[in-house]
Amino acid sequence: MNWNTAEFLSAYGLAAQLPESTTPEIAFAGRSNVGKSTLINKLFQRKNLARVSSVPGKTATINFYRCSGVTFADLPGYGYAKTAKTELRRWQELINAYLQQERDLRAVLLLIDLRHPPTQNDIQMVNFLIDTEMPFVIVLTKADKLNKSERAARLAALPDELPQFADLTTIVFSSVTGEGVEALRTLITDITEDSEEDA
Numbered sequence: 001m002n003w004n005t006a007e008f009l010s011a012y013g014l015a016a017q018l019p020e021s022t023t024p025e026i027a028f029a030g031r032s033n034v035g036k037s038t039l040i041n042k043l044f045q046r047k048n049l050a051r052v053s054s055v056p057g058k059t060a061t062i063n064f065y066r067c068s069g070v071t072f073a074d075l076p077g078y079g080y081a082k083t084a085k086t087e088l089r090r091w092q093e094l095i096n097a098y099l100q101q102e103r104d105l106r107a108v109l110l111l112i113d114l115r116h117p118p119t120q121n122d123i124q125m126v127n128f129l130i131d132t133e134m135p136f137v138i139v140l141t142k143a144d145k146l147n148k149s150e151r152a153a154r155l156a157a158l159p160d161e162l163p164q165f166a167d168l169t170t171i172v173f174s175s176v177t178g179e180g181v182e183a184l185r186t187l188i189t190d191i192t193e194d195s196e197e198d199a
Helices: 036-043 085-100 120-131 148-161 181-196
Strands: 007-012 025-030 062-067 070-074 105-113 136-141 170-172
Touching: 025 036, 025 085, 025 181, 036 070, 036 105, 036 136, 036 181, 062 085, 105 120, 105 181, 120 136, 170 181
Parallel strands: 025 070, 025 105, 105 136, 136 170
Antiparallel strands: 007 062, 062 070
16 A cells, blocks of 8 residues: 555535445544544654644544545544534434444544543443444554553553453554554555555
8 A cells, every 4th residue: 555645535524425435444433632633644644634633522524535445534533521412413423324334344443542541432432343343443542642651551451441352453553653653554454455456
């Protein structure tokens, strides 16, 4: 996969607007301000492919990107308390519609902030993905913000915090050091490689 060729395709704010799935897809999910846009930019070596905001809940649409015959979907962040209930309901319906549609969804990359225990929303998402047998990977973000002992403590706590942890695939990620970038690229390439032959 040529990671430098990524381009923004479109954004949709309502479930009824979502386009049909025509290529293999990878989705990015996680709570508000967990670093999805930052990860996308790092993955594709672009500064502003995905808009990064310090304001939680900024991404209110599903943003689609395309790279080497693979579609990438950046889902709205969940769990931002200050968002109006009607808006939260729309986001939830949008995310649920995307995940439950007939799509060639190869994996969900579920981002969780390594600095803190998973939120109740994180755990609900993990359980949803397990229950629906959706392939997913836990990406532990903001690893550079912890020192060595803090990091070790958080990693040691995760088996008791996340359901079925022993069966989960986890990748530690840092946008600052680049840790985890190659592991994610390899994973994405491996599960979408049949599409690249057609790209």
